[in-house]
Amino acid sequence: MLTLLEIITTAIWLMLPAYIPNICAALVGRGITIDFGKMFRDGRRILGDGKTYRGFILGVLSGIVVGLAQNFAAPHIGYPDFATSALICLPLGAMTGDVVKSFFKRRFGLKQGVPLRLVDQLDLVLGAWALTYAFSHEWFITNFTLQVMIVVIVITPILHKTVNVIGYKLGKKDVPW
Numbered sequence: 001m002l003t004l005l006e007i008i009t010t011a012i013w014l015m016l017p018a019y020i021p022n023i024c025a026a027l028v029g030r031g032i033t034i035d036f037g038k039m040f041r042d043g044r045r046i047l048g049d050g051k052t053y054r055g056f057i058l059g060v061l062s063g064i065v066v067g068l069a070q071n072f073a074a075p076h077i078g079y080p081d082f083a084t085s086a087l088i089c090l091p092l093g094a095m096t097g098d099v100v101k102s103f104f105k106r107r108f109g110l111k112q113g114v115p116l117r118l119v120d121q122l123d124l125v126l127g128a129w130a131l132t133y134a135f136s137h138e139w140f141i142t143n144f145t146l147q148v149m150i151v152v153i154v155i156t157p158i159l160h161k162t163v164n165v166i167g168y169k170l171g172k173k174d175v176p177w
Helices: 004-028 053-077 084-107 119-135 137-143 146-169
Strands: none
16 A cells, blocks of 8 residues: 555656646747637737747647656665556646637636636646547546546645746746746
8 A cells, every 4th residue: 555655656647748838838838829819709809919820839848848757766775667658648638638728718707817716726637638548548547547547636726836836936827837
């Protein structure tokens, strides 16, 4: 049986390829927006200026690179390695979850940067889990035990807030949430 500390570190380990893309996208994302500045039929932007191709692509790639580095380290430190499909699905799902959330925030009339508590923090988790479960089912159910999933749901908002405050203080985010 794993200790609470082991469950927490395992949860962070497993989610790192999904956590890193949003950080990377915030740091390097600029340029052409995914929605090309277009409006939806409700007269609001489809996604907004915060969702760019550069941020999305570099975010996904950063998650894959982190996962590859983890696979190199895993046998030496006793943490699980990642199936190739999980290495792709975790960061791609995280970024897709963020884009889907932005679409719905715009539909609700919320502008970029306006907080939507818990949804802003867990969109990447749900996206990463959904895609990984769909395309790397066995790996997912082997590694994401109920205990690990509960810890991820609890710690992600805390980690999200901490990283956003740091990004705000560094001038990489307009708001600290």
